[in-house]
Amino acid sequence: MNPLRKKNQSRTDNVEENVIFFFWNNKKYFANKGDSIAAGLLANNQYVIGRSFKYHRPRGIMSAGVEEAGALVTIGNGAYTEANVRATTTELTQGLSVYSQNAWPSVKFDIGSILNVLGRFFAAGFYYKMFMGIPPFEWGRGTKIWMFFEYFIRKAAGLGQSSRLPDPDCYEHMHTHTDVLVIGTGPAGLQAAISATEEGKDVLIVEQDYAIGGSYLSQPDTVELETQIEVLKKLRVTILTRTTAFGLYDDKTVGLVQVMPAKEYKTSSKKPRQQFNICRAEKIILATGAIERSYAFINNDLPGIMSVSAARTYLNRYNLLLSKNIVISTNNDSAYETAIELENAGATITILDAREQIGNKLLRQIAGSRINLHLGSGVVKAEKGLNTSSIGKIKLVEFANNKWRYAGNLSCDCLLISAGWSPVIHLASHQGYPINWNEENACFLSSGDNKSIFLIGSARGIWTKAGCIQSAKEIFQYNSRKKHKPSTVIGGWETPLAPLYEICLHNIKGKAFVDPQHDVTSSDIRLAYQEGFISVEHMKRYTTLGMATDQGKMGNIIGLALMAEALNCSISEVGVTRFRPPYTSISLGALAGRNRQSHFKPIRRTPFNNFSIQNKGVMINAGLWQRPWYYPMESESLEAAYIREATVTRRSLGICDVSSLGKIIIQGPDSTEFINRVYTNPFSKLPVGKARYGIMLRDDGLVFDDGTTWRLSENCYLMTTTTDNASSVMARLEELLQVRWPDLSVQVTSVTEQWGGCALAGPNSRNLLTKIIDDPSEISNESLPFMGIKQVLMQNVPCYVARISFSGELAYEIYIPSDYAQSMMEFIWENGQKFECCLYGLEALGTMRIEKGHLTNSEIDGRVTIQDIGLSKMASSNKDYIGKVLKNREKLTDSDRPQLVGIFPKDKNKTFKAGALLNEAGYLNGHPLGWVTSVTYSPALGHWIALGFITGGLAYVKDKNIVLSDELRSNFLDVEIVSPQMYDPEGLRLHG
Amino acid sequence: MIQIECPFCGKRDQSEFSYGRESQITFPALNADENSWYDAVFLRKNTYGRQIETWQHTHGCRSWLLVERDTVTHKIFSVKLAHTDWQKQIKKTT
Structure with missing residues (x-):
């Protein structure tokens, strides 16, 4: 093959300013503006583009469009590297670096091509067979031999390599609404857009190529195309080029991705590289065209073999005559137009038509030319030329007595194939519209639903340009009559094709x-x-x-x-x-858009966030929340910090941000009844000004969430939930009130973000409180007993104080309106300095709650019953509540279910981690007796402790030797199973 | 991606909503027998075709809705508020 650039053509003039340079495997070449990478490479006589996936055979350019299976390249450098780019559809830009793929040391000499010789060992099902072992003894049966080969296969197979650097580009999302979306800008698509606009519709046209025109672009002159574009411009129709409609989804939603040319996004980083556009349209018109097929013959993958339509595109759109000596093998009429154009451009043409007869019109067309026509003829084998990787010779066959027969050799350096056309019905298929095989035209056809999804032009199987344009006009004519049945004839060739697959x-x-x-x-x-x-x-x-x-x-x-x-x-x-x-x-980047890294999820900050950071708090993600984890002094480690924080809190005073707890206001005449139905324990006798700890079950009887609920007035409650379940509890309450019990007159409102919550814990907590609230008498032991709540003024700001404790110490929670939270916290902290006082974070909070056996979502993990967590006393038998019936199911009430326990190592110097299993000594294999959920070092007890679940609970394992096993870390140790209330079980400290 | 016509907020993307459950489930009284609770919690019709289901407009007005939807084609036939009284009120005001 020796492609030639024709001179003095109107579309891509060879004048200097239209010449650009690019790099192919680091060597500088020149091409014309508007060239695709493939055209640029062909113009420079580069036609071995890469090596194939498995056999490392040389691969050249096979097409001029999206169907390209050979010319895949890598473009760009460093972080901008893009692998597996189709050379046929990507625009060459000034200075673009293009590389070949899957070849070492070079595309021309590739060591991997030895696989081509060993080909018979790599036939279909190679991977599966490897699992069966090598016959006759099934050597290596199982995964062993696969593991052996995998290393080499991974090295040899595959295509381009992407960059491992973070993507430096930005991607954008967009939503578009339109009356009519036309996909494709060929003759049918442009006509459909014009007809729709004339009907007064809002129209959007998308084109995957960087130029408008579809198959118009492959025609010798562009007069018709220019006229149509002129009309569309006057009608002010939006046309998006470089935009692929990649999927058709429910409710007439189309996924579009627009890819900017390489130069655009590198000069200005603010411009998005790609844009993902979710387009909703009332009508979707698929003018997606058709793809020319090849057929199977020996070495049909040699560089120099491509589709007939590709040669036409390279000739007319890019001014490239592929060769002076071209053979065309076809089975249909479509190739003849190209043959004549190639001949006019100066090539010697031989047509091998698989059909034994062709129509008179066609014969007349080629009558005056020097085209050699062989009827009933095809190619059985292509052979490499001398000193080249591309085609040099073909073996011909002729059709006689109903079978193919060898008919000699023919030298040629460019072979064009057309074995029929496959309409692009992919989008219709995405939505499951029926696909039918059309025998006469040897292709699959779909017609959409003919109400909102239409296929027109060659996507419908119409082969003539006039037919394509007519099919576009028809859609709108029929619609105005409320009935659509396309009358345009499918096909349109003079002589039907002869099916040819191999x-x-x-x-x-x-x-x-x-x-x-x-x-x-x-x-x-x-x-x-x-x-x-x-x-x-x-x-x-x-x-x-x-x-x-x-x-x-x-x-x-x-x-x-x-x-x-x-x-x-x-x-x-x-x-x-x-x-x-x-x-x-x-690219995945386009789908992700701006939702990456910190923008992937919203960040929720508590009203005390700045205070925590000012005081050197190290923050941690807790769900979406940023919560203080620990407050290191100088170079303190996490462990040293939390041990100090917990110790100071138990000894004197600690202050903690608890704002992320869910807070829900429940109001209305039926609110007491409502709360009674959602919690297992009774709330009807809870006096105003008191709080109660409650457990919520799911319908199936398992534990859903826990928290305290405060009665603020006769018909108004404040419910707190765990941080994790705040939103699901809220949605659940709304569902119950709106769907299940609409008769209850209750309103629920989330006030999580309206209040900042701060816990004061430790023996000095009341002493601090008396210093900070305006009337200290309100919080004496008598006026604010354990579980009491009160509205108080602090610096004249109304706040709620509740005497509740998660740490097991005398403790209070103060809820401050969010806007005052920062200054109030500074005020509290300032006053705290009068005592031995610290700020404590999530880690110390966890330590103290584990010491007390209090629960979080590590224990309430959706698999436990109220008995399992040792709270069956909280399940009232005097009232009805959600989950009451199903919590009594047979297996849920078994006494040998895993139950909550505390865990001490027998050797008090040993440490262990959550997730470890609990077994009886001597039975380390098989199903374990239990598992560890939360682990901490306990400063109060002076050794590591844990919470976990064990079959039958404390009673069952009392006399047994239990071993904690962490196989992954090879940690095995004897443990003692104890009550989950490991510190101050009588609660003496709590009541201060 | 389907769109749901919220009676308060208008036509919105499915991504603003969360699916609830099949709406033909009738939850028995809180003290009903185990079998009827078992049926309500565990047995699903898994309809092939048209069914009414509950959705919440989570990232909107937070209303729970009854959505009549075809589970095969995802076509939506009707949307109304699940709360019966609210339904009447919204009719009065419009």
């Missing part, structure tokens, strides 16, 4: 490729059949046909046809695998 002769051997990107050969398909993988879905997975980045756009139908032939049935009986989005590969 040409093979038993005495000519070699690899004939069905899926050139995944190196699936026709013998792989037959092997799949032989081995029983005859369903399309099985065949696809066994051979990996159509599973490469091109998703089998060129090869799938050949595979189906070969399977149909093996099964001796029709292609429609074999069926087709459903197309799934995306139509072409899209």
